[in-house]
Amino acid sequence: RSATPALERAYPGGGSLIRQAFLMKHVSEKAADTLIQSLSTSTLKQYEVTFKSWWKYCQDHNVNPLHAQVEEVISFLQYLMETTNYGYGTFNAHRSALSLILPGVGSNFLVKRFLKAVFNLRPSKPRYENVWDPNIVLKFLDVPTPPSDLKKLSYKLATLLLLATGQRIQTISLIRLSNIKTTSKGVTIPITERVKTSRPGCNQPCLHLKLFTEKPNLCVATLIMKYLEVTRPFRESSMDDNLFLCHQKPHRPAKRPTISRWVKETLKEAGVDTSIFSAYSTRHAATSDAYRKGVSIDTIRSSAGWSPESSVFARFYNRPLTESPNEFMNRVFQLDPN
Incomplete structure (x- = not known):
């Protein structure tokens, strides 16, 4: 002793x-x-x-x-x-x-x-008792973004990525250029680095972002390609494999706290009360909205990065499986499944 x-x-x-x-x-x-x-x-x-x-x-x-x-x-x-x-x-x-x-x-x-x-x-309590409507932010962002304005482009892309996938900020901060795969239908991004849910036997997150010709200003796939084009001159070394770069010189890779600040500032400008809601609340808002619009718990769990056996969301909702990887994004952005 x-x-x-x-x-x-x-x-x-x-x-x-x-x-x-x-x-x-x-x-x-x-x-x-x-x-x-x-x-x-x-x-x-x-x-x-x-x-x-x-x-x-x-x-x-x-x-x-x-x-x-x-x-x-x-x-x-x-x-x-x-x-x-x-x-x-x-x-x-x-x-x-x-x-x-x-x-x-x-x-x-x-x-x-x-x-x-x-x-x-002292029971655990939900972080939020209610959540904001993603439509508020989507309407705010549904405007053209000048390619010359890297700051606005960065803020918009980070926010839309979180709403389109329901993923954690940690996950999108780990997007690497070498993993971005583009097709005629959109963009697929496997996350190969360790995330919160990484463990033996579990699949790594994979982001599916389809082209949205119906809402070009909210098309995340197009925005990614535009962002890559604008930031190409700043990627001087082969070490710059991060998707997100700081919008100010010397344009170093943007870390999770920086991306979080971008998203929170965007939410505030859009009219979300950021004295209550943090940047992480995009995860709550997107997944709750997807559920309200009929997306199955299995699809929500898969898109947002919860493990297949997770009860964090499933214990409260139980809906039929929707297999399309684009269903989550389709419903959040209020588009017909394709």
Whole structure:
């Protein structure tokens, strides 16, 4: 139970703590480094919050963070209950993080029972109780965009891509030029890099964007080709494989936070209350609108990047399967299936 000399020094970082826990299981250093790669950057960032709190708690209570007993973990969770307003989702993330460095904790009877109590006391709530109508934004964007205005072109393309697919901002930020495939019917973009739902046995997202001759100003496929033409002079090296570039010099690849800001500014200009709704709300708006217009839960799940077995959306809706990959976009943009 006593703390080790390691606790006398500063917090080493989540990655270092996880690696140390792996080494304590008698794996080699190289194997520990490989095991760390099983965790995404976003997961490590999320777990960092847990490990910092756990490290400090262990220092204050003279507990070894890598040899703690279940009752000490329960005490830590109770401490968080008394000192924070964390909901069930956050506590569940804490359990997952601690399970990495304290094997068996996540499946322990008392820990599971404590989490069930947290769920009853502080249940998870939807991010939004209602959502905005995509037609508001589509009408705002249904105007010609001058090729010379890279800023407006970038903002419009990012927003329409999210509404047309229901995907996460992370996903469209990972679009690579080398993966964009154009045909006479539109554009297909497989996402080959790791996303939130990537795991063994699951398909990677693939974006299907058909040509919209009926609404040329909202045609995402045409907009992509226009964007590529406009940004071609800025792609000086073969390393510039990202679709999105910053609209200001030196036109570096646009990261997820930048694209998120573009979308939020577009929503605000269109009349969406961005004091309530973030850029991520495009996912809520598009999928909810598609469902209201009769798109099956299976198609919504497939287009928006939920796994086939996911109950995030399916537990609330149950409609027949529509197999066309363009059905989602057709219905959101209010076009007849083709």
